[in-house]
Amino acid sequence: MSMAQLFSGILIAAGLCTTLLAEVDAGGLDAFKIIYTQSTGLGPAYNASSCAECHNSPIMGGSSRITVARAGHRDSLGRFVCVPNGGVLHTHFTDPKYTEQREVESIQEARVAINLLGGGYIEAIEDRDIIGVAKNQSKLTNGRLAGQVVYASILEAPGKTAIGRFG
Numbered sequence: 001m002s003m004a005q006l007f008s009g010i011l012i013a014a015g016l017c018t019t020l021l022a023e024v025d026a027g028g029l030d031a032f033k034i035i036y037t038q039s040t041g042l043g044p045a046y047n048a049s050s051c052a053e054c055h056n057s058p059i060m061g062g063s064s065r066i067t068v069a070r071a072g073h074r075d076s077l078g079r080f081v082c083v084p085n086g087g088v089l090h091t092h093f094t095d096p097k098y099t100e101q102r103e104v105e106s107i108q109e110a111r112v113a114i115n116l117l118g119g120g121y122i123e124a125i126e127d128r129d130i131i132g133v134a135k136n137q138s139k140l141t142n143g144r145l146a147g148q149v150v151y152a153s154i155l156e157a158p159g160k161t162a163i164g165r166f167g
Contacts, residue, residue: 032060043094054113064113071105080107080156122165130163 032051036042047068048054054064069089072082083089083105093099134147152164 029061038094044098045090046092046094047088047090048092055116059117061115061117063115067110067112069108070111071108073106078158080158082156125165127163130165 032055034040035050036046037049042049052060054066054068055061057063057065068091070082070087071089072080072087075081089108131149134149138146150164151161154160154162
């Protein structure tokens with residue numbers, strides 16, 4: 001099954017065209033296979049030399065079986081502020097002088113590398129469409145499916161929520 005077939009329902013619901021689907025299949029995952037070196041841009045900090053080293057479960061572009069450390073701190077207003085690069089701390093360095101100060105950050109937690117399959121596509125779906133599907137799903141499936149809109153806390157904005165999109 002191609003990526004386009006796998007995500008066509010989501011993409012169509014989001015109003016995205018089949019041309020975009022074909023572009024994803026044509027080369028979207030090729031970048032995951034590239035092994036980077038210092039001469040091709042790797043570093044100064046990194047966790048792996050290719051995207052596929054981490055994003056490979058259940059298939060390339062997916063999640064991971066290994067964890068990375070995410071870190072940050074709260075500012076004077078209590079908002080989460082992550083370290084650069086989305087808060088991910090790195091394990092390898094091309095320059096021995098370069099290190100990250102793990103002990104400086106007061107909040108640290110292990111997390112699994114996120115699944116990248118269709119992530120941008122799911123974000124393209126409007127909140128109102130998710131709410132509409134949840135409201136009508138039970139009726140349309142004779143009660144076999146009953147979607148529920150779940151509001152998740154936003155880590156970077158304490159006290160605020162948004163519609164969750166990933167389970």
